[in-house]
Structures are given as C-alpha cells and as structure tokens.
C-alpha cells in the first residue's frame with residue numbers, strides 16, 4: 001500500500017509529497033513501538049540503532065506487542081505478523097536512511113546523543129526529508145539549528161505505549177514551516193493518531209507538568225509520606241488517572257525521567273525541576289522500571 005499525502009489535498013498548494021518510506025532512528029522503548037505502529041498502518045519502515053543486539057530485541061518486542069494488540073484491538077485482528085515484519089528493515093548503518101521521506105527519531109533523551117545523530121542524518125538524508133523528533137523535553141528549535149533545512153524539523157511526542165495511544169503532541173519549532181506541520185499532521189492522521197499542535201518550549205505541554213508530578217511523587221516516597229502503591233492508588237481512585245505517577249515513571253523508564261528532569265532544570269534554570277535524589281539512586285542502581293524488570297514495582301522482563 002502506498003500512503004500518499006499531498007499538500008494539494010491540504011489546500012496549501014500543488015506540491016505533492018509522497019511518504020512511502022519512513023526511517024525510525026533508535027529501537028528502544030519508543031522506536032520499536034513507533035516502527036510497529038507504522039507497519040501496521042501500511043508504511044514501509046527502515047529502523048536504525050547502533051547495536052545489532054538491540055535490533056534483535058526490538059524485533060522480538062514488536063512481535064510480542066503485536067500478539068498483545070491482536071488480542072486487544074479489532075484493527076489488528078485481520079493483520080498477519082509475517083506481512084507486518086516484512087515491511088520493517090533493521091539496520092545499524094545510517095546510510096540505509098538515504099532514501100527515506102520522513103525520519104521519526106527516538107534516540108536516548110540526551111542532547112549530546114541527539115546532536116551526534118542529527119549531524120549524521122544531515123549528511124545522509126535527502127534534502128527534502130522531513131525530521132520528526134520524538135523527545136520528552138529537548139528543544140525542537142535547538143535540534144533544527146543543526147540541520148540544513150530547519151524548516152523541515154518538528155517535534156512529534158508520541159505517547160507510550162504508541163500502538164494504544166492516539167494522542168501525538170506535535171511541536172512547532174521556531175523555524176518549522178506551516179507546510180511541514182500540515183504534512184506531518186496529515187501523515188499522523190493517516191496512522192489514526194490525533195495530533196495536537198503546540199509551540200516549542202522545553203517539555204512542551206505534557207512533560208512540563210508530567211515530569212514535575214512524577215518527580216514530586218518520588219519525593220513523597222523519599223520522604224516516607226507514602227508507599228509507591230499508596231501514592232499511585234490515590235491518583236487512580238482520587239483523580240481517576242488510569243495509572244499512578246510512579247507506575248507511569250516505571251513505564252517511561254526512570255533513566256528517561258531523570259534525563260528529562262535534567263533537561264528541564266538546565267533549560268529553565270529553575271530549582272522546581274531538581275531531580276529527587278531517590279530517582280538518581282535508583283537509576284545508578286540500574287532500577288529503570290519496566291525495561292530493566294525493577295523500578296518502583298517488579299516486572300517480568302520477558303514482557
């Protein structure tokens with residue numbers, strides 16, 4: 001299936017942009033789910049990570065998530081794993097991204113890591129490639145500043161787990177063109193997502209609030225005000241949240257929470273974002289949440 005999105009369709013001119021091939025960079029928690037969701041919506045995907053073993057794990061993770069989604073969602077019931085798997089190519093070399101029309105980047109939440117990735121992408125990708133940054137907090141404008149065409153860069157903050165969440169926070173950087181916003185929001189709608197466009201400031205809407213909530217909940221455990229299960233129960237039963245903040249932190253990855261708080265702390269120079277020492281200690285101990293098998297709760301690492 002070819003997914004064709006035209007600026008003409010969007011009423012902003014005659015230029016036609018075909019998004020046939022999507023590059024996904026980073027095959028961790030988010031990259032694997034984004035690639036799977038794209039393939040399930042008919043797109044061909046090239047996924048790149050630095051490590052062959054991570055790519056093997058990513059393929060296994062996609063297969064498990066796909067089986068789970070098949071049980072949960074009617075949309076997935078008619079799909080066949082072998083057909084989906086064939087749509088996804090796994091690579092460790094960036095040159096595999098030379099022909100992609102759109103990149104969705106999902107590497108580690110660290111400015112130096114992202115900077116090195118965009119410096120490589122800048123050299124390898126076509127001039128007209130669009131770049132969608134999946135980041136929790138890092139400024140889209142700062143990333144766009146690294147690129148030859150900063151107008152082609154925007155943020156797409158997907159929600160975790162990607163195949164189950166429709167919301168995508170779309171972040172318009174200082175240089176992002178209207179055409180890029182229109183094209184990528186149309187593309188996201190073709191994946192059955194609901195894009196909400198906001199302006200660029202570190203943390204955007206979601207994570208300026210969510211990271212503070214998770215950090216403050218960790219302070220509650222640190223100060224022995226409540227046990228993790230009690231803090232989370234209060235949010236679920238008291239405020240109707242689907243998940244408590246500590247379970248959410250475990251799902252996102254406590255290393256990603258720490259890095260996000262550090263980005264917010266540095267960006268705003270505001271002590272309200274100071275990471276709780278208990279969070280730092282847990283990350284130092286390798287207690288990263290669901291992905292490591294242990295965080296505030298214990299998980300079966302096979303899932």
Ligand SMILES: NC(=O)c1ccc[n+]([C@@H]2O[C@H](COP(=O)([O-])OP(=O)(O)OC[C@H]3O[C@@H](n4cnc5c(N)ncnc54)[C@H](O)[C@@H]3O)[C@@H](O)[C@H]2O)c1
Pocket residue numbers: 025026027028029030031048049050051054105106107108109110113116117134135136137157158159160251252253256260
């Ligand atoms: N985890 C979440 O719930 C969540 C939600 C929304 C957005 N995000 C954002 O998405 C991004 C990825 O988060 P994640 O949770 O998937 O992290 P993760 O740690 O699970 O995965 C990051 C991946 O990036 C890879 N990587 C590192 N350097 C690379 C390079 N130079 N080239 C290619 N791959 C490289 C790593 O090998 C790893 O597989 C982060 O910016 C994060 O803030 C995360």
